[in-house]
Amino acid sequence: xxxxxxxxxxxxxxxLLAMSRHLEVRDVLKTIVASARELxxxxxxxxxxxxxxxxxxxxxxxxxxxxxxxxxxxxxxxHGILAAMLxxxxxxxxxxxxxxxxxxxxxxxxxxxxxxxxxPIRDGDEVIGALFxxxxxxxxxxxxxxxxxxxxxxxxxxxxxxxxxxxNARLYERSRELTIAEERSRLAHExxxxxSQKLFSLRLTAQAAARLIDRDPSRAKGELQQVAALAAExxxxxxxxxxxxxxxxxxxxxxxxTLRTQTQVLDRAHSARVTFTAHGVRALPAAQEEAVLRVAQxxxxxxxxxSGGDHVDVSLDRRGAGAVLRVSDDxxxxxxxxxxxxxxxxxxxxxxxxxxxxxGRLTVESAPGKGTTxxxxxxxx
Numbered sequence: 441x442x443x444x445x446x447x448x449x450x451x452x453x454x455x456l457l458a459m460s461r462h463l464e465v466r467d468v469l470k471t472i473v474a475s476a477r478e479l480x481x482x483x484x485x486x487x488x489x490x491x492x493x494x495x496x497x498x499x500x501x502x503x504x505x506x507x508x509x510x511x512x513x514x515x516x517x518x519h520g521i522l523a524a525m526l527x528x529x530x531x532x533x534x535x536x537x538x539x540x541x542x543x544x545x546x547x548x549x550x551x552x553x554x555x556x557x558x559x560p561i562r563d564g565d566e567v568i569g570a571l572f573x574x575x576x577x578x579x580x581x582x583x584x585x586x587x588x589x590x591x592x593x594x595x596x597x598x599x600x601x602x603x604x605x606x607x608n609a610r611l612y613e614r615s616r617e618l619t620i621a622e623e624r625s626r627l628a629h630e631x632x633x634x635x636s637q638k639l640f641s642l643r644l645t646a647q648a649a650a651r652l653i654d655r656d657p658s659r660a661k662g663e664l665q666q667v668a669a670l671a672a673e674x675x676x677x678x679x680x681x682x683x684x685x686x687x688x689x690x691x692x693x694x695x696x697x698t699l700r701t702q703t704q705v706l707d708r709a710h711s712a713r714v715t716f717t718a719h720g721v722r723a724l725p726a727a728q729e730e731a732v733l734r735v736a737q738x739x740x741x742x743x744x745x746x747s748g749g750d751h752v753d754v755s756l757d758r759r760g761a762g763a764v765l766r767v768s769d770d771x772x773x774x775x776x777x778x779x780x781x782x783x784x785x786x787x788x789x790x791x792x793x794x795x796x797x798x799x800g801r802l803t804v805e806s807a808p809g810k811g812t813t814x815x816x817x818x819x820x821x
Contacts, residue, residue, distance in 0.1 A: 469489070558570060715754065753769075764815060
C-alpha cells in the first residue's frame with residue numbers, strides 16, 4: 441500500500457476502532473469521512489447517504505470550512521459522478537474529475553477538485569452511501585491521478601467496514617426509536633387509565649360544588665375539599681407516570697455528562713451558583729444511574745426553589761464499585777427531625793424510596809441556617 445505495510449495497517453486499525461466507538465449515524469458518518477481523508481492523505485473527503493427522491497438524506501464533508509460549506513449552498517443532487525457511483529455501484533478513479541463528461545452542476549463556491557477517487561458503500565446488494573476523495577497530496581505528473589490502485593483497495597476495505605458501522609448505527613437508532621415509542625405508548629395508557637379518570641372525577645365534583653355554593657355552603661365546602669384532594673392525587677399519578685420515563689440523555693451521554701449538562705443549564709437559569717464535579721466514576725447499571733439522576737434532580741429543585749442559598753454544589757464520586765452523590769447548598773436549612781413536614785415538602789420520602797429501590801441509601805444533613813446536604817450511595821453492578 442502507498443503508506444507502507446506497517447503504517448497502513450496501523451492507520452486502518454485506528455480508523456476501524458474510531459468507527460466502532462460511535463452509535464449515532466451522524467457521528468459514524470463524520471468518523472468515516474475523517475478517517476478516509478487522513479488515511480489516503482487527501483485534501484477533501486465526503487460521504488453522501490441517498491434518499492428516495494434523487495437527493496441525499498445526509499451529506500458529510502471533511503476538509504471544507506464552515507464558511508465554505510455555507511457558501512456552497514443546499515445538499516447536492518444525485519447527478520454526474522455521484523449518480524454513477526450510486527446507480528452503477530462502480531468505483532471511479534479519475535486524473536481530473538473536471539474533464540469527465542459527467543462533471544456538471546458544481547456550485548461556484550465549491551472548492552476546485554482535480555484527481556478523484558470515489559466508490560459506493562454497499563450493504564449486500566443495496567448501495568447505502570457514496571464515499572469519495574479529491575486532491576491527493578502528492579507529486580503527480582500532468583494528466584495522471586494521484587490516487588493509486590493501492591489507495592483504491594485501501595478505501596474499499598474502509599468502505600466495507602463503514603457499511604457495517606453505518607448499518608449498526610442505523611439499527612441502534614431504530615431500536616432507540618422503538619423504545620421511545622413503547623414508552624410513549626405506556627405513558628399514554630397510564631394517563632388514560634389513571635390520570636384522565638381522576639380528572640373526570642375532579643370535574644364532576646367541581647360542578648357539584650358550583651351548584652351547592654349558594655344554597656348549601658357547608659356541603660359546597662366539603663365538595664371543594666374533595667376537589668383539592670382529587671387534584672393532588674391526579675398530580676401525584678401524573679408525576680409517577682412521567683418520571684418512569686428513562687431520560688434519553690443517560691443512554692446517549694452517560695450519567696456524568698448528563699449531570700454536568702443539567703447543572704450547567706441550571707447555573708445559567710438561576711441566580712444561585714450551581715457547580716458539578718466528578719471523580720473516578722465508572723458506568724453503573726441502568727437502574728442505579730437513573731435513580732442517581734432522579735435524586736439529583738429532586739435535590740437540585742429543592743435547593744434552588746426553597747433553600748434561598750447562593751451556591752449549590754453537586755458531586756459524584758466513586759466508592760468501591762458504586763458511587764456517592766452529594767447535593768449541598770448554603771441556604772436556610774431545616775430541622776431533619778421534623779420528618780413529616782420536611783419529608784413531604786422536600787420529597788425526601790420519594791428520594792429515599794429511589795435509593796432503597798436500587799440497593800442504596802440516602803442521608804440528609806441539615807440545620808436551620810446551616811444549609812443542607814443530601815447524600816445518596818449506590819452499589820455498582
